[in-house]
Amino acid sequence: MISSSTIAEPASGASFEQLALPLLPSLLRHALWLTQNEAEAEDLAQEALSKALRAFDSFTPGTNFKAWIFRILRNTFLTTRTAIAATRTTFLEDSEEIEAATSTSPTPEETVLQLDNAAAVQHALAQLPPHLRDCLLLCDVEELKYKEIAGILDLPIGTVMSRISRARAALRAQLQPHFGGRQ
C-alpha cells in the first residue's frame, strides 16, 4: 500500500473535476450567449467538457485552466450549425472603424452613465455583432486578459483590443437613450 502522501496531487493541485466544477456556470452562460438557445447551450457545454476531459493531458498545470477550457468551448461551438450559419454573415473586419464609431457617440459628459436599466444593457449586448460581443463578454463578464482572449478566439491581440473598443462604442450608441435616465 502506498501512503497518502504519495497519492497527493501534483503542484498544480487539482483534478479535472475540481478545476471544471466551479466553471460550469461560466461555461453554460457563455454557451448561452454563443448559441442563444438553452438546449443548444447545454449540448455545447457537455460536448466541450467531454473534449476537455479527453484532452486534459495536454493542459499545462500552472496555466489558466479557464482560458484553456473556454478555447475548447469556442472551438466546439465553431463546428455547430449555428456557428457555421453565423460565419456566412459577413462583417466589416477590424480596421480603422473605431474612429467612425466613436465620432457618432455621445459626448463624454453624456456618456457618464447612470445605467440602472440592466435589461436595456442586456438587450443592447444581444444586438451587438457576435464577433464583437464575444470579445466583450470574455473581457467584462469572464474577466479574462486580452492575451487569453486572443488565445481563445485565435486572434492577434490587436484585433481583440480593437473589437473590445468597437463593441463598447456600439453599446454606447445603442444605449444613448438611457444615458442619465434615472428619474
Place this chain on the structure above:
Amino acid sequence: MNTATEHLQPGQIDAFADRELSPEQARAVQQHLAACHPCSLQLLATIELKQAAAEAGRRLSPSPAMLARLAAQLHQNAPAKPLPDAKPQAKRVLSFARPNFLWPALTAALLLIAISLTTWSVRHTRNTLSAELLDQHLATLSPAATPQVLSTDRHTVKPWFEGKLPFSFNLPEPASLPAGTTLKGADLTYIGDHPAAQLLFTVGKHQVSVFVAQQSSSAAPADSTRSGFTLRSTTAGDLRLIAVGDVDPPQLDRLLSSLVSVQSAH
C-alpha cells in the same frame, strides 16, 4: 505617448480600464488624466459601461436544472481522469491502494460540492430574479412609460390579460385596497421565460409594481432591499405575488395581503 494637449485614444482608455497597460504606460495615462477633464470623463464612462456590461452579461444565466445536469455528467465522467502530470502507474496503484475508510470522506466531499453548487445556484437565481424584477419596476417609472392597459378599473385590467396568461387572478375592489392605494394599470411581462402580470399601483406619491406569476414557473425571490427599493413576496394558491416599490415594507405587505385575500374567491 500623448502629450498633455493630445487626448487619449479610445483603445488606450479601454486598455487602462481593463488593467491591460504596463505599469509605465499606466503611469503615463494617469498623469494625462490628472490634467485632462474630457479624458477623465471618458474613462469614467468606460468603467461604468464595463460594469454595466458585466452585470448585464451575467443576467443570462443557466437554470439550476441545467447546472445540475452538467455537474452530474462531470461527476460521472471525470473522477477517474488523471492529472496531466500524474504518472499512470501511480494512479493504478492508487485505485487499489486507497484505504477503504477514504471512500466515505470522498463521497461526503462530492456531496458537499453538489450541495454547494445547488445552494449557489439557488442564491444566484434569487439574486438574478430580484435584479430582474427591480429593473422591470424601474422601467415603469419613466414618465414616457405608459402601461399597456391604462385603467383604474379592475373590470378593465383583469379581462385584458385573458388569452395572454396561462392562469387567472383576481383584483380587489378599490375600497378593499389599503388607504391611499389605487390601481393605475398593468403590463404583460415575463419573469424568466414565463409570462406574468405586472400590476401597477400608486401608493401615495409612490409607484409600486406587483408581479403575479405561477408558482410553478417562478422561483421565490428573497425579501430584500436594493437601492432604496423593497421587494416582498408571498403566495396565494398556485400564484406567486411579488411587490416592488420604494414605500415602507409594511405598506407593501398590506397591498400584498389585500391581493391575497381576493385570490381565495378565485
